[in-house]
Amino acid sequence: MTDTIGPDVWMQHRVSYGETDTMGVLYYAEYLHIFERGRNAFIRAFGFSYNDVEKRGVYLPVREAGCRYRSSARYDDLLNLRCGISEWRRASFTFHYDIFDESKGRLIAQGFTQHALVNNQGKPLPVPDWFRDSFRSLPSGSGI
Amino acid sequence: MTDTIGPDVWMQHRVSYGETDTMGVLYYAEYLHIFERGRNAFIRAFGFSYNDVEKRGVYLPVREAGCRYRSSARYDDLLNLRCGISEWRRASFTFHYDIFDESKGRLIAQGFTQHALVNNQGKPLPVPDWFRDSFRSLPSGSGI
Amino acid sequence: MTDTIGPDVWMQHRVSYGETDTMGVLYYAEYLHIFERGRNAFIRAFGFSYNDVEKRGVYLPVREAGCRYRSSARYDDLLNLRCGISEWRRASFTFHYDIFDESKGRLIAQGFTQHALVNNQGKPLPVPDWFRDSFRSLPSGSGI
Amino acid sequence: MTDTIGPDVWMQHRVSYGETDTMGVLYYAEYLHIFERGRNAFIRAFGFSYNDVEKRGVYLPVREAGCRYRSSARYDDLLNLRCGISEWRRASFTFHYDIFDESKGRLIAQGFTQHALVNNQGKPLPVPDWFRDSFRSLPSGSGI
Numbered sequence: 001m002t003d004t005i006g007p008d009v010w011m012q013h014r015v016s017y018g019e020t021d022t023m024g025v026l027y028y029a030e031y032l033h034i035f036e037r038g039r040n041a042f043i044r045a046f047g048f049s050y051n052d053v054e055k056r057g058v059y060l061p062v063r064e065a066g067c068r069y070r071s072s073a074r075y076d077d078l079l080n081l082r083c084g085i086s087e088w089r090r091a092s093f094t095f096h097y098d099i100f101d102e103s104k105g106r107l108i109a110q111g112f113t114q115h116a117l118v119n120n121q122g123k124p125l126p127v128p129d130w131f132r133d134s135f136r137s138l139p140s141g142s143g144i
Numbered sequence: 145m146t147d148t149i150g151p152d153v154w155m156q157h158r159v160s161y162g163e164t165d166t167m168g169v170l171y172y173a174e175y176l177h178i179f180e181r182g183r184n185a186f187i188r189a190f191g192f193s194y195n196d197v198e199k200r201g202v203y204l205p206v207r208e209a210g211c212r213y214r215s216s217a218r219y220d221d222l223l224n225l226r227c228g229i230s231e232w233r234r235a236s237f238t239f240h241y242d243i244f245d246e247s248k249g250r251l252i253a254q255g256f257t258q259h260a261l262v263n264n265q266g267k268p269l270p271v272p273d274w275f276r277d278s279f280r281s282l283p284s285g286s287g288i
Numbered sequence: 289m290t291d292t293i294g295p296d297v298w299m300q301h302r303v304s305y306g307e308t309d310t311m312g313v314l315y316y317a318e319y320l321h322i323f324e325r326g327r328n329a330f331i332r333a334f335g336f337s338y339n340d341v342e343k344r345g346v347y348l349p350v351r352e353a354g355c356r357y358r359s360s361a362r363y364d365d366l367l368n369l370r371c372g373i374s375e376w377r378r379a380s381f382t383f384h385y386d387i388f389d390e391s392k393g394r395l396i397a398q399g400f401t402q403h404a405l406v407n408n409q410g411k412p413l414p415v416p417d418w419f420r421d422s423f424r425s426l427p428s429g430s431g432i
Numbered sequence: 433m434t435d436t437i438g439p440d441v442w443m444q445h446r447v448s449y450g451e452t453d454t455m456g457v458l459y460y461a462e463y464l465h466i467f468e469r470g471r472n473a474f475i476r477a478f479g480f481s482y483n484d485v486e487k488r489g490v491y492l493p494v495r496e497a498g499c500r501y502r503s504s505a506r507y508d509d510l511l512n513l514r515c516g517i518s519e520w521r522r523a524s525f526t527f528h529y530d531i532f533d534e535s536k537g538r539l540i541a542q543g544f545t546q547h548a549l550v551n552n553q554g555k556p557l558p559v560p561d562w563f564r565d566s567f568r569s570l571p572s573g574s575g576i
Contacts, residue, residue, distance in 0.1 A: 016328065017338075018171045018321045022164040022219050028494045028545075029162055029464035033306045036461075040304065040364070050305070051364045062460045066498035072554075075166050076328070076339045113460075160472065161482075162465045172350040172401075173324075176317035177450045184448065184508070194449070195508045206316040210354035216410075220472070220483050257316075306459045310452040310507050317450055363454050 004084030004096050007138045011041040015077045026073040031109055032065060035097045038083035039113070042095070046134050058125060060115040063092060067111035078102040085135060091124045092116050093132075148228025148240050151282045155185040159221045170217040175253055176209060179241045182227035183257070186239070190278050202269060204259040207236060211255035222246040229279060235268045236260050237276075292372025292384050295426045299329040303365045314361040319397055320353060323385045326371035327401070330383070334422050346413060348403040351380060355399035366390040373423060379412045380404050381420075436516025436528050439570045443473040447509045458505040463541055464497060467529045470515035471545070474527070478566050490557060492547040495524060499543035510534040517567060523556045524548045525564075 013034050021027040043050050053060065073079055079099050086096035092114055099109040117125040157178050165171040187194050197204065217223055223243050230240035236258055243253040261269040301322050309315040331338050341348065361367055367387050374384035380402055387397040405413040445466050453459040475482050485492065505511055511531050518528035524546055531541040549557040 014325070014328070016321060016324050017165050017167075018173055018324055020166040021161050022166075022168045023161075023491065023493065024166045025493075027162045028497055029461045029468075032461035032464065033304060036304050036306055037302070040302070049364050059455065061455070061457075061504075062501055064498070064500045065460055066496070068496045069494055072493075076337050158469070158472070160465060160468050162468055167347065167349065169349075172353055173317045173320035176320065177448060180317075180448050180450055181446070184446070193508050203311065205311065205313075205360075206357055208354070208356045209316055210352070212352045213350055216349075220481050305453050305455075306461055308454040309449050310454075310456045311449075312454045315450045 004086050006085060006135055008082050008084040009042040009045040011038055011081050013037060013079045013081060015073050015075055015079065017075050020075050024074060028069060031067050031111060034081060035111055035113055038081045038097050039095050042083045045138055047139050057119055059118050061118060062113050063116045064114040067109055069109050070107045073108050079108065080104050086112065088127060088132060091126050093127060148230050150229060150279055152226050152228040153186040153189040155182055155225050157181060157223045157225060159217050159219055159223065161219050164219050168218060172213060175211050175255060178225060179255055179257055182225045182241050183239050186227045189282055191283050201263055203262050205262060206257050207260045208258040211253055213253050214251045217252050223252065224248050230256065232271060232276060235270050237271060292374050294373060294423055296370050296372040297330040297333040299326055299369050301325060301367045301369060303361050303363055303367065305363050308363050312362060316357060319355050319399060322369060323399055323401055326369045326385050327383050330371045333426055335427050345407055347406050349406060350401050351404045352402040355397055357397050358395045361396050367396065368392050374400065376415060376420060379414050381415060436518050438517060438567055440514050440516040441474040441477040443470055443513050445469060445511045445513060447505050447507055447511065449507050452507050456506060460501060463499050463543060466513060467543055467545055470513045470529050471527050474515045477570055479571050489551055490563065491550050493550060494545050495548050496546040499541055501541050502539045505540050511540065512536050518544065520559060520564060523558050525559060
């Protein structure tokens, strides 16, 4: 498990039939969709949404993504995803993801996405203070 | 097979692993992605692309879609898709699709998508003459 | 709104970035994925899962699907989906779906999926009594 | 560009509307679907298919995947994908992928997938000689 900086946020995801493949398991590209749901939930846990980030003129395109597939998930499995920020750089930052089974006893996959910050013309932006400060601590009583 | 008005266009599609599900067959929602590839190929066969349509300020959102699943397709199957226009109305038109197996001997699915014509504010537009005329006949020597 | 037979089940779905397209709206094929989530939730509301159905040797392939797109959904929208059964036939049945916005005040899409019942060799089965009876009434105190 | 061992295989992929997102670009998870199409084309270039591999009792689940996103692809772009094998280990091997634009002048993304070899019970298998030997050289006159 990669150390994350600051709070983690958990969410659940139910595996649908359409996400599985002929091997009967969650298809490998679908994990990146679940990661996206995780970082959306992460941002919402801090009281805003990625839409709000875009409205402030900041876009967060993925520059690099990776995933290690530890064990399989199957149709109807209820997955637990933990998402946190593992690194801040001057003009980018990284989300880290751990996907567990329903009991959280079995690790299914681990991954990351590194995001640049760019304006609406795609020009790199240094991480704004308001953005980084937004994720320092979860609002009290928060839950998803 | 629904009658189409004017020329038909054929394209091929290879079923990927990621398009299949736990039953080992092409997942039902994926047919709508293949239909989209079919109508893109249809438009390209007439010498332009859907991008060119949007550049002229015309958008073609799907108003209704349907599909009848006749038999299954599996991973690595090479499908033959026929696409044509089956109906013109004042402010909408309909694509029809037939999906066959590699030999074209077995019908796998049939479907349609009805499209409105709207401007970039989503306001309905009557079908422009240039649009309808574009699809009257295939350029000679055309092929995809 | 199509009348459904017996109880309806509601679920929520948050639109992800990956489900949207260049027009900025939920892509039309994604509705069929959401319908699948709806019927899975429907079955679970009655105390079992589609996996349990398959374990009893009954598969429910989609024979026909359709969707009317009434208005658009966008990234981060929270959708409300109602799912119910609208028709029983001797060897098939039909789910009906209504998708509303967060307030349930705006109808976004309506659709259906007709399912055959087949055994593990794909041979049609008449609807078993236990299957149809399972959906007569929701367990008391149920909720998703 | 990572060095590959042995021959490379090229294929083309046209970006569909359904593969794009609200930013107007090819969604990041879709690259993994394209990688899968690349390795399928790679295997077919050597005269067989992944189905044939499974028929010999060998499955190739993805153990790790990664992608660096260098520049964007948009709807209707025609992409050129190069796929080759970059590493053989005792019980796994790695595909490497480079995605270029239509002219092959602009690099869009680079990625890899590491695959284990397992039997139909998921038990690891050492790389069989027939498997590794299959990819030493392309059949003369081959093309996709």
